Amino acid sequence: xxxxxxxxxxxxxxxxxxxxxxxxxxxxxxxxxxxxxxxxxxxxxxxxxxxxxxxxxxxxxxxxxxxxxxxxxxxxxxxxxxxxxxxxxxxxxxxxxxxxxxxxxxxxxxxxxxxxxxxxxxxxxxxxxxxxxxxxxxxxxxxxxxxxxxxxxxxxxxxxxxxxxxxxxxxxxxxxxxxxxxxxxxxxxxxxxxxxxxxxxxxxxxxxxxxxxxxxxxxxxxxxxxxxxxxxxxxxxxxxxxxxxxxxxxxxxxxxxxxxxxxxxxxxxxxxxxxxxxxxxxxxxxxxxxxxxxxxxxxxxxxxxxxxxxxxxxxxxxxxxxxxxxxxxxxxxxxxxxxxxxxxxxxxxxxxxxxxxxxxxxxxxxxxxxxxxxxxxxxxxxxxxxxxxxxxxxxxxxxxxxxxxxxxxxxxxxxxxxxxxxxxxxxxxxxxxxxxxxxxxxxxxxxxxxxxxxxxxxxxxxxxxxxxxxxxxxxxxxxxxxxxxxxxxxxxxxxxxx
Numbered sequence: 135x136x137x138x139x140x141x142x143x144x145x146x147x148x149x150x151x152x153x154x155x156x157x158x159x160x161x162x163x164x165x166x167x168x169x170x171x172x173x174x175x176x177x178x179x180x181x182x183x184x185x186x187x188x189x190x191x192x193x194x195x196x197x198x199x200x201x202x203x204x205x206x207x208x209x210x211x212x213x214x215x216x217x218x219x220x221x222x223x224x225x226x227x228x229x230x231x232x233x234x235x236x237x238x239x240x241x242x243x244x245x246x247x248x249x250x251x252x253x254x255x256x257x258x259x260x261x262x263x264x265x266x267x268x269x270x271x272x273x274x275x276x277x278x279x280x281x282x283x284x285x286x287x288x289x290x291x292x293x294x295x296x297x298x299x300x301x302x303x304x305x306x307x308x309x310x311x312x313x314x315x316x317x318x319x320x321x322x323x324x325x326x327x328x329x330x331x332x333x334x335x336x337x338x339x340x341x342x343x344x345x346x347x348x349x350x351x352x353x354x355x356x357x358x359x360x361x362x363x364x365x366x367x368x369x370x371x372x373x374x375x376x377x378x379x380x381x382x383x384x385x386x387x388x389x390x391x392x393x394x395x396x397x398x399x400x401x402x403x404x405x406x407x408x409x410x411x412x413x414x415x416x417x418x419x420x421x422x423x424x425x426x427x428x429x430x431x432x433x434x435x436x437x438x439x440x441x442x443x444x445x446x447x448x449x450x451x452x453x454x455x456x457x458x459x460x461x462x463x464x465x466x467x468x469x470x471x472x473x474x475x476x477x478x479x480x481x482x483x484x485x486x487x488x489x490x491x492x493x494x495x496x497x498x499x500x501x502x503x504x505x506x507x508x509x510x511x512x513x514x515x516x517x518x519x520x521x522x523x524x525x526x527x528x529x530x531x532x533x534x535x536x537x538x539x540x541x542x543x544x545x546x547x548x549x550x551x552x553x554x555x556x557x558x559x560x561x562x563x564x565x566x567x568x569x570x571x572x573x574x575x576x577x578x579x580x581x582x583x584x585x586x587x588x589x590x591x592x593x594x595x596x597x598x599x600x601x602x603x604x605x606x607x608x609x610x611x612x613x614x615x616x617x618x619x620x621x622x623x624x625x626x627x628x629x630x631x632x
Contacts, residue, residue: 135477135514138489139354145492146347157345162332163352170328170356173249173321174314178307180254181261184403185306186299188258189265191396196386203400204266210407211259212618214575214592216319217611219243219252220599221411223323224418231417248324255407257313261306268302269295274385287387311360315353316482318578319596329353330484330578337488337582347492350485357482411615418608431609438590441505442573445512446566452513453520453565454558458550461528472521479518486515487582508583512573519572520565527561528554571618 149157191197192204213221225231226240233239243251272295280290318330329349336346389396456475460468478486490511494502501507531554539549577592584593591610598607 135474138493141493142489149344176250177253177314181258184258185261193269207262208259215256218256219320219323221414224414244325249326252320257310260309264302264306333484350488415612418605438574442570445509446570448513449517449520449569450562450566457524476518478514483578487579503585516569519568523561523565
């Protein structure tokens with residue numbers, strides 16, 4: 135985890151002091167920083183306006199079909215950001231869906247508002263999941279106490295409920311912020327210049343590699359500041375109740391005359407986040423040439439799967455001993471190792487890939503643009519995703535079963551493989567599946583590290599869409615969405631069984 139970042143720093147400081155001053159204090163850097171922060175905060179505001187009322191309706195209201203509504207609230211995760219951008223672009227223009235079907239020529243979405251719309255419709259489930267979990271675990275007695283003291287329902291929500299949702303909001307904002315900072319596909323298709331776009335164009339055009347390294351370090355600095363702010367917010371208050379008794383489930387709130395407005399809100403959210411990409415993909419698939427090469431589609435899918443499967447297996451294999459060490463033998467060293475696991479995921483993908491490029495070119499040029507290096511980058515970048523499920527299961531398992539096995543003659547290793555490992559099979563598979571699907575949808579790392587001519591589903595969608603060849607991109611985008619939808623369904627089914 136540390137070596138690529140070290141090489142990124144070394145590359146950045148290769149220049150002489152005068153060149154460093156010119157590179158670091160360029161006026162363009164402030165322009166890129168302003169655009170990056172504007173996009174990040176715009177997406178955070180937009181996703182909050184979507185996810186907060188959506189979570190409240192799904193958890194606290196008396197609406198029917200809440201399980202289905204919750205599932206639909208998570209389903210946009212199956213639509214990658216660049217596919218959402220593809221759908222918005224396919225809706226507009228002379229040959230777009232709106233003009234072809236309704237005769238209404240919509241302007242092409244681009245710039246800050248286009249990127250904000252595409253990213254918000256895809257990322258709001260991250261915040262929705264956090265808020266839904268927080269509302270389900272919040273003691274309704276807190277709001278009832280406020281109501282008994284004369285506060286209205288709306289006032290008690292803003293003064294009692296909302297402050298208790300700050301940890302969930304901060305955690306969701308952090309995930310969304312990190313994603314926006316590292317995104318490349320959406321901002322490139324929407325023609326909006328931020329740090330990640332500048333990094334790619336500088337590297338691809340081979341203009342100034344030192345400036346590219348500094349742009350990557352600046353992006354890492356912005357990312358670290360977001361992590362620090364989230365940690366500071368989480369430490370400032372206490373959120374546990376101090377009263378006696380057992381927390382209850384909140385009674386459903388009757389919407390009354392607000393029910394039609396609630397259904398209108400849900401229809402708009404689900405229609406824009408799910409219906410729009412499905413409709414646009416169906417439209418372009420319908421007008422696509424009959425002679426489309428589906429053999430190529432299958433070949434590209436196999437390439438994506440053959441790169442994702444080894445990365446998923448390797449990530450699970452690396453996560454298991456790290457989790458076991460940090461849970462069973464906690465220490466300062468174990469804590470440092472646990473934090474380092476998240477380094478690859480916290481660094482924006484484009485900056486992380488660029489660090490891997492510098493590492494390969496300086497130390498092992500034979501590995502540059504090889505499938506092996508791409509798989510290693512995938513593994514390090516998404517290793518953190520496998521840690522959570524395994525850690526939760528190992529903590530719930532406790533140590534008594536292993537101690538009982540040792541009492542009848544097993545040593546530590548035998549006890550782990552005979553008793554603990556079978557109980558960790560489901561979380562290991564769940565973590566590996568999560569890495570697998572993230573790799574299939576991944577774009578920035580693939581762009582910089584993939585072997586020459588090695589195309590994946592994600593790169594095909596982006597390449598065709600950026601060239602305006604929307605019907606050629608449709609089959610690849612549809613396959614990504616269908617495949618990802620199956621995975622999201624597995625997540626929800628797993629949650630129900632838990």
